Amino acid sequence: MQIQETLTAFFTAENIRDWETYKTFLHPEITWKLYSAEAKTIHGTEEYLAYITKAYENTDVRFTCNFMEISADNTRVIAYLINDKGERSLDIFDFKDSLIFREFEFLLD
Template structure:
């Protein structure tokens, strides 16, 4: 798929926050879109704080990549499912070996 995303996914599932952080652009932007809510996280520190807080409330969560698509401009679209049945579709913008932007569409456990 993409070496950066492969490393990010492996680091996230292993809770290897040092490796994960090193793969983020300093000005990374993460947009989370759920049912009726949208939040935007700006910067590496805020991204890591939000991610770590997510796993504090769900310490056993782990996800699997179902499929991915990419284009020549560096955008990668993935469908992910966690071990609780929650599905998300994520669009990643990877530049110069770092994650620059992520749009995460949280579909929940009712996604078909």
């Protein structure tokens, strides 16, 4: 699976809340740095899944990827996302062993 297809499938799993499939895209040593009003760092798949599932509790919000750019060496992707509420984020994904190894998410709204 190409990196763009991998990330698209990851986004689809998130939007339909298929956490079992979602987890398969995460490297065991995943680090997610989330920048909003305050910075937060999440380590490992279990902490990542706990945080993301809590974020989606009691909401059916979905998002789309409006733009994706892949690095020349095929290990980094930037994605511009917008959800149903119009909230935007810029995400940078680093891949290792064909899995998401690091995510830097900047919430813009």
